[in-house]
Amino acid sequence: MTEKLEEIRKRAEIAIREAKTLQDLDDVEICYLGRKGELTGMLRQLSSLPDEEKKSLGSKANDIKGELERMLLAVRRQLLENRLTEIGRTERVDVTEPGRRPPEGHLHLVTQAIREVTEIFSRIGFVRTRYPEVDWDWYAFESLNMPKDHPARDEWETFFMDAPESKKGKMVLTPHTSNAQVRELERGQFPVRMINIAKCYRRQIDVTHVPMFHQFEGLYVDTHVSITHLRGVLDYFAKEFFGPDRAIRLRPFHFRFTEPSFEIDVSCAVCKGTGEGPDRQKCRVCKRGWLELGGAGMVHPNVLKAGNVDPKKYSGFAFGWGVERTALMKSGTKLDDIRVLYKNDLRFLKQF
């Protein structure tokens, strides 16, 4: 029996030493020391032996049991420690690592331009207004010195609303921001310093036109307003928006609601208004030294009258430009097709 005990101890010791996981170790323990384990079985048999033998074998068996238990404990600790080191290595959390940022958008190119234009004019006292983008014929045309059936209206390829007519005529989707002029004059508060930025609609769509676009409309009305003021304001804007080395020029033109009327050009950033490239050939960007921005002029007396303002007492100027055009000119972006502005293609929009 002594031999049997020694043999069990040897096997058990080897099994304990060879255990690779905590599970292996549990299995070994059950196998030898469990209720039906080999050593437990031996201890049970001892009770049937004569006293003398029972004593010596009993103490031997108990020694073996104690030894195996100590060994199990030591190896279990070691395995547990290994396991924790392993977890620490593979599942480490670095709390100082910066978090993952959700994708962040930015304002649309046109919105950015609207904000900048508003800001620039606010610095010289112009207040941004909001007037309807669906308005009566009276505000869009008639009060602007364009009587019904006047051919000048043709230029503003207008969308008419299918809505009941009123004293002020049909309803239209505003084809320009000039509808704000008489609406602002009607408020009767002077001096008028308005910057109206709104959507405009015209029946046009091709690579250089979209049916919905934006304009900003300036109106300044006070006593003794002259063309010099118009020039000063436009020059200020050009320098603030495009850069200090840019200048504007006025070219005679015709609008029904301003007299005299002008088209406004801004000097080209590349050739500085000379129209010449570095090789003494025509500037590749502008060809003429100047880029066209929009319209302007001194408010027509009939428009002042339509807004209940006495043209003998008050005078003023107005101007109206396209936001999209102005914004693209600033960034120097040449679009083959202006419609990409409104296609919501992130590959394009992200660049601004």
Ligand code: PHE
């Ligand atoms: N409303 C004109 C346009 O759409 C621009 C303009 C505004 C011209 C104000 C003169 C004065 O072309």
